Amino acid sequence: MDEITFGEVIRSIRKAKGMTQEEVAEGICSTSSLSKMENGSQVPSRQRFQKIMERLGEPGYSYAHFFSSGEAEREQYRREALEALEGGRVERAEELLLWWKKDADSEEDVMERQFWQTAELLWRRIYEAPGPEYREKCMELFSLTRSSFCLQKEWREDNFTRTETLLLNNAGLGFLWEKRYREAAGVFLQLYSINERTGKKRSDYRKKKAVLCGNLAVCFGEMGRLSDAARYYARGTGCVREQGGVVLYLQLLRIGMGLADRAGEEEEAFRERELIRRIVTDLWGRGEAGQRLSFFLRQPPGISIL
Known part of the structure; x- marks a missing residue:
């Protein structure tokens, strides 16, 4: 079906x-x-x-039923882009960013554009140390779909999209x-609260x-x-043990290594670093392990993709 079927x-x-x-x-979108x-x-x-x-009293409609093959392909590319950025x-x-730029046009859905510009921002951060303008750029992209929003106040909304x-x-x-x-911490706590209430x-x-616990x-x-810090770290690693996810576990181990360093627990920090090295080597082999290990360890503190 064509995408216009949603609107029909x-x-x-x-x-x-x-x-x-x-x-x-009201309360859903403009x-x-x-x-x-x-x-x-x-x-x-x-x-x-x-x-x-x-709101219309018809909750039984399946979103997937109205996907065109083109939209299904774009959803696959969006998912793959985040996985690629997360895993280095x-x-x-x-x-994938080049594919989007080649196919993008001026009539593109604003939410599609918002996602790919966000992916590009995350991709650039891998190569460039983020400065004060990083947060401003995030909120500039956020304003494409939420024009009036104050990051530092208590939020009234909780129905954010994945990209938001x-x-x-x-x-x-x-x-x-x-x-x-x-x-x-104020931002992460509000996101954590929303996830607990609605997710x-x-x-x-x-x-x-797990991501928000790691960042907290x-x-x-x-x-x-x-x-x-130790309490939230334990919650985060507990979630990964239940759900799985090797890349996320590596990111949390890196946070744990930093906490151990800060607490003066040199042996614990060394153990976590060695565990990261072993996991990376087992996953990608010795040939690629050095590059992957370097990627995970050189990232600034925190986890970007959730």
């Missing part, structure tokens, strides 16, 4: 129910975004589509790298929790609150 379904049900666009959009979905110029995210259908396969990430959550997490890392640890039935619940462990470690 939403519009036809809304009109049949006698609801206005304002009534359907009225203008809903209008774009209905006329086919914007494809809703899975989460947003499900919320709209719940920068050449593959670059290939990714950007908020990286804005928090921006604070962390600027040594503004309280602001960073427990989602397949990525434990991964998000870094913040509290830098603030000298080592017992809090």
